[in-house]
Amino acid sequence: MGSPLRQLFVDGPNSVAAKARARRWHWVAQTFPDLTRMHVIDLGGTASAWLRAPIRPASVHVVNLAHDDEDLPDWLRTEVGDACELPKRILGSDYDLVFSNAVIEHVGGFARRRAFADAVHTLAGRYWVQTPYRYFPVEPHVLFPFYQFLPLNVRARINRVWPLVHTNSPDWTAALHDALDIELIGRAEMRLLFPTATMRAEKVAGLTKSLIAIKA
Structure with a gap:
């Protein structure tokens, strides 16, 4: 949910x-x-x-x-x-x-x-x-302020741990792909x-x- x-x-x-x-x-x-x-x-x-x-x-x-x-x-x-x-x-x-x-x-x-x-x-x-x-x-997909302007590695880290992401990325490689998507x-x-x-x-x-x- x-x-x-x-x-x-x-x-x-x-x-x-x-x-x-x-x-x-x-x-x-x-x-x-x-x-x-x-x-x-x-x-x-x-x-x-x-x-x-x-x-x-x-x-x-x-x-x-x-x-x-x-x-x-x-x-x-x-x-x-x-x-x-x-x-x-x-x-x-x-x-x-x-x-x-x-x-x-x-x-x-x-x-x-x-x-x-x-x-x-x-x-x-x-x-x-x-x-x-x-x-x-x-940013509307991740619901994180100014996410789109952050370095790629920071966005990937957010994808791993941020509680408002729909589904957190399961590993670092997936987090990078999700950020680049x-x-x-x-x-x-x-x-x-x-x-x-x-x-x-x-x-x-x-x-x-x-x-x-x-x-x-």
């Missing part, structure tokens, strides 16, 4: 993160009022997130490195795949909207983020790509990757917590 503080801020049904997700779904519905008729591809998402969502598109195709084995309704399907190296079969499909939530910061380096953005632009004329903002003072990006890079998007800032206490690149 995680620590009480993590339940309060991230994992609990009434947590700060849960309220932010509800607000974000409301924004999605406002931005794409015809979403119930749209065919959506979700890069890096999960079937369970769509099953919990308050809105339901006509169809959703989730592409993720991990496989989701649960029984799914006919409007929802999952597929194992790398969003930065999608096969031509997917790139040539007809989607109305690309959706991605907190994925681009995990794909690994600028070259792969650029490949991810190229896939977004190829898959559909409309998109919604959200990512945590690099300069928010609390998170590469938060800022506004300038998001504008470079999505030059025709409208950039929406999600704020907490007046500070930008995440950026959403939107083309509607």
